[in-house]
Amino acid sequence: MTxxxxxxxxxxxxxxxxxxxxxxxxxxxxxxxxxxxxxxxxDADGLIALPGLVDLHTHLxxxxxxxxxxxxxxxSAAALGGFTAVHAMANTDPVADTAGVVEQVWRLGREAGHCxxxxxxAVTVGLAGERLAELGAMADSAARVRVFSDDGxxxxxxxxxRRALEYVKAFDGVIAQHAQEPRLTEEAQMNEGxxxxxxxxxxxxxxxxxxxxxxxxxxxxxxxxxLHVCHVSTAGSVELIRWAKRNGWNVTAEACPHHLLLTxxxxxxxxxxxxxxxxxxxxxxxxxxxxxxxxxTIDVVATDHAPHPHEDKDCEWQAAAFGMLGLETxxxxxxxxxxxxxxxxxxxxxxxxxxxxxxxxxRAGHGRPIQPGAAANVVLYDPAHTHVVDPTxxxxxxxxxxxxxxxxxxxxxxxxxxxxxxxxxxxxT
Amino acid sequence: MKRHLLSAAxxxxxxxxxxxxxxxxxxxxxxxxxxxxPALRGRTVVNLFFEDxxxxxxxxxxxxxxxxxxxINFSAKGSSLSKGESLKDTALTLEAMGxxxxxxxxxxxxxxxxxxxxxxxxxxxxxxxxxTHEHPTQALLDAFTMWRHLGSxxxxxxxxxxxxxxxxxxxxxxxxxxxxxxxxxxxxxPTLLPVxxxxxxxxxxxxxxxxxxxxxxVMMLRVQRERMNAAFFPSAREYSRRYGMDARxxxxxxxxxxVMHPGPMIRGMEITADVADSPRSxxxxxxxxxxxxxxxxxxxxxxxxxxxxGGTTDVAGDAGKDRxxxxxxxxxxxxxxx
Numbered sequence: 084m085t086x087x088x089x090x091x092x093x094x095x096x097x098x099x100x101x102x103x104x105x106x107x108x109x110x111x112x113x114x115x116x117x118x119x120x121x122x123x124x125x126d127a128d129g130l131i132a133l134p135g136l137v138d139l140h141t142h143l144x145x146x147x148x149x150x151x152x153x154x155x156x157x158x159s160a161a162a163l164g165g166f167t168a169v170h171a172m173a174n175t176d177p178v179a180d181t182a183g184v185v186e187q188v189w190r191l192g193r194e195a196g197h198c199x200x201x202x203x204x205a206v207t208v209g210l211a212g213e214r215l216a217e218l219g220a221m222a223d224s225a226a227r228v229r230v231f232s233d234d235g236x237x238x239x240x241x242x243x244x245r246r247a248l249e250y251v252k253a254f255d256g257v258i259a260q261h262a263q264e265p266r267l268t269e270e271a272q273m274n275e276g277x278x279x280x281x282x283x284x285x286x287x288x289x290x291x292x293x294x295x296x297x298x299x300x301x302x303x304x305x306x307x308x309x310l311h312v313c314h315v316s317t318a319g320s321v322e323l324i325r326w327a328k329r330n331g332w333n334v335t336a337e338a339c340p341h342h343l344l345l346t347x348x349x350x351x352x353x354x355x356x357x358x359x360x361x362x363x364x365x366x367x368x369x370x371x372x373x374x375x376x377x378x379x380t381i382d383v384v385a386t387d388h389a390p391h392p393h394e395d396k397d398c399e400w401q402a403a404a405f406g407m408l409g410l411e412t413x414x415x416x417x418x419x420x421x422x423x424x425x426x427x428x429x430x431x432x433x434x435x436x437x438x439x440x441x442x443x444x445x446r447a448g449h450g451r452p453i454q455p456g457a458a459a460n461v462v463l464y465d466p467a468h469t470h471v472v473d474p475t476x477x478x479x480x481x482x483x484x485x486x487x488x489x490x491x492x493x494x495x496x497x498x499x500x501x502x503x504x505x506x507x508x509x510x511x512t
Numbered sequence: 513m514k515r516h517l518l519s520a521a522x523x524x525x526x527x528x529x530x531x532x533x534x535x536x537x538x539x540x541x542x543x544x545x546x547x548x549x550p551a552l553r554g555r556t557v558v559n560l561f562f563e564d565x566x567x568x569x570x571x572x573x574x575x576x577x578x579x580x581x582x583x584i585n586f587s588a589k590g591s592s593l594s595k596g597e598s599l600k601d602t603a604l605t606l607e608a609m610g611x612x613x614x615x616x617x618x619x620x621x622x623x624x625x626x627x628x629x630x631x632x633x634x635x636x637x638x639x640x641x642x643x644t645h646e647h648p649t650q651a652l653l654d655a656f657t658m659w660r661h662l663g664s665x666x667x668x669x670x671x672x673x674x675x676x677x678x679x680x681x682x683x684x685x686x687x688x689x690x691x692x693x694x695x696x697x698x699x700x701x702p703t704l705l706p707v708x709x710x711x712x713x714x715x716x717x718x719x720x721x722x723x724x725x726x727x728x729x730v731m732m733l734r735v736q737r738e739r740m741n742a743a744f745f746p747s748a749r750e751y752s753r754r755y756g757m758d759a760r761x762x763x764x765x766x767x768x769x770x771v772m773h774p775g776p777m778i779r780g781m782e783i784t785a786d787v788a789d790s791p792r793s794x795x796x797x798x799x800x801x802x803x804x805x806x807x808x809x810x811x812x813x814x815x816x817x818x819x820x821x822g823g824t825t826d827v828a829g830d831a832g833k834d835r836x837x838x839x840x841x842x843x844x845x846x847x848x849x850x
Contacts, residue, residue, distance in 0.1 A: 280677075281712070283680060284644075394598065400622050
């Protein structure tokens with residue numbers, strides 16, 4: 084029996100204030116002036132209520148790199164960021180390429196209890212890009228995997244990509260591609276442009292992403308399958324996905340908060356906290372991503388939360404690991420870049436951070452509209468709050484946030500997973 | 513001058529001219545029987561080399577020793593693939609030993625920048641070549657060499673030829689020469705020019721023959737033969753034919769034009785032996801000038817901003833000590849090191 088919560092004066096999707104009653108795991112009632120015997124009352128004056136966020140792209144590092152993150156610590160960070168579900172990427176050690184590993188990650192998520200953990204299965208054995216992993220076994224496992232990705236590596240072999248796209252149709256799966264032509268990006272360090280030339284850092288050209296996206300869109304159309312493009316980072320990629328959608332092809336795409344805010348100019352610091360894959364791009368690319376997210380070309384925001392231990396970032400740029408934290412700051416960055424700029428309203432945020440990612444992952448219990456009878460996956464968010472990011476305050480085991488010292492808007496006040504508070508007053512319960 | 517020399521862009525025109533003038537004073541030392549000044553007595557200069565470079569290291573070593581600094585050579589092997597002790601731990605070790613200046617050569621672009629800005633060390637950091645980024649003292653010695661032969665570099669045309677993409681020498685020269693008023697032309701096959709080079713303020717050309725007649729100085733860059741394995745050019749022979757400096761091309765230069773090379777040369781690849789050994793070639797002089805320029809840089813970063821040899825001069829150093837520097841006869845005392 085869980086606590087009953089009576090949330091007073093929450094603005095659902097930014098609308099007029101109303102009361103929400105969360106009881107027995109569902110949203111029992113919505114309306115003004117609700118009462119409930121014995122309920123814990125939460126004053127949500129000024130707070131926005133959104134469906135619990137769903138991340139399509141999270142690195143939880145367990146098994147294998149428990150020094151960087153565990154399922155428990157990563158999902159704690161997720162809950163603090165307003166997420167009620169995360170998709171855990173497959174590049175663990177061992178790789179999540181068997182039913183055994185995905186079930187283990189799924190079970191660890193249940194035991195931790197901070198949010199639902201939906202494992203992503205590897206497309207190829209060991210992410211090696213040589214032969215298909217047992218995709219069906221992972222789909223049929225207790226983890227019910229529907230999203231498959233070699234994230235971190237690109238399925239660059241065109242035949243293998245075609246077969247993977249075809250094969251997952253049998254269980255309504257989707258291939259989430261890390262679009263990176265490997266030969267064009269050997270030892271690549273940052274966005275290829277004038278700055279990479281000046282800094283003497285090997286360039287990661289936009290064409291290496293766009294060439295794979297173009298090919299994959301054509302392949303997905305050819306075999307009539309579902310393609311999802313991970314962490315789109317360039318204006319050209321947005322244009323290609325717009326073209327694919329215009330053709331009616333089943334292509335979806337995600338953008339990461341850091342690509343919506345930060346630019347490659349930060350590489351001039353040689354501080355590898357800004358080293359990420361795909362790299363930070365130009366201001367033009369940032370603007371194109373924002374427009375693409377606003378007009379629906381880009382379907383979802385996904386964090387690509389990528390924890391790394393301190394020593395892997397406290398070194399030469401070239402020697403440093405790719406990736407940055409993202410779960411706890413995602414909603415703030417989206418507010419700053421999309422809402423405060425007038426590009427997106429809160430309903431749009433809910434769609435791109437909860438509804439659509441849940442649909443794409445085929446997770447019916449998440450991303451539902453805030454209506455009576457729906458599972459009580461709800462986040463309460465204060466958009467008027469501002470805070471300065473302090474890396475030591477994260478629930479992640481790692482500290483590699485690129486926003487340290489930055490003032491960001493907003494604060495997650497409470498997160499409810501099936502009616503149970505995982506976060507209250509901005510703190511883990 | 514700034515406290516560190518990480519990039520040629522750190523130097524204003526007056527900074528750069530001060531280095532050249534100081535180097536000119538110090539170069540006269542090379543012709544004296546006692547090639548030593550007490551200017552940096554009691555100071556410690558660490559040569560921290562993460563990448564093999566005998567000539568740059570001994571050049572800095574000679575420069576520091578001629579200024580009476582204590583020199584520690586620290587070779588830290590390792591690469592991005594075989595990580596040894598981290599840069600951080602090495603830096604903390606040097607800091608604990610009390611280095612006043614760290615001269616760093618590193619395979620990673622930006623490593624000197626990291627060292628200077630990380631808070632790991634308090635000493636001045638001199639970039640002695642980092643990855644494919646910069647090599648500012650090389651640019652200073654190149655500018656010094658041209659300045660000695662050509663006078664002011666204002667309006668002079670310098671043509672830099674070869675693997676600009678991978679060359680830290682080209683980057684630093686493009687920056688410094690423009691600061692000093694020269695016009696720079698980069699000549700290379702299109703594959704060896706960086707993306708975005710149009711933003712560098714230089715001219716670029718794929719045609720060496722067209723660029724040579726107007727050049728006041730031609731700087732040939734080293735080209736690694738292995739580059740052809742990554743399809744930057746088809747063969748060493750074709751590269752030499754299109755972009756190598758040979759006697760025929762040298763014949764198209766103006767009479768006063770210099771031929772330069774930062775070394776180490778690959779004779780027969782980017783430059784033929786008869787050109788390298790010709791009277792136009794200032795390649796050996798570049799080495800001599802390298803010591804003088806590095807003395808000037810170390811002196812100015814650690815010592816002061818006044819004349820290095822010009823009699824008794826009070827100089828306020830970075831350490832806040834008043835230092836007295838006198839002539840080359842070895843009789844001087846340095847106030848901070850007494």
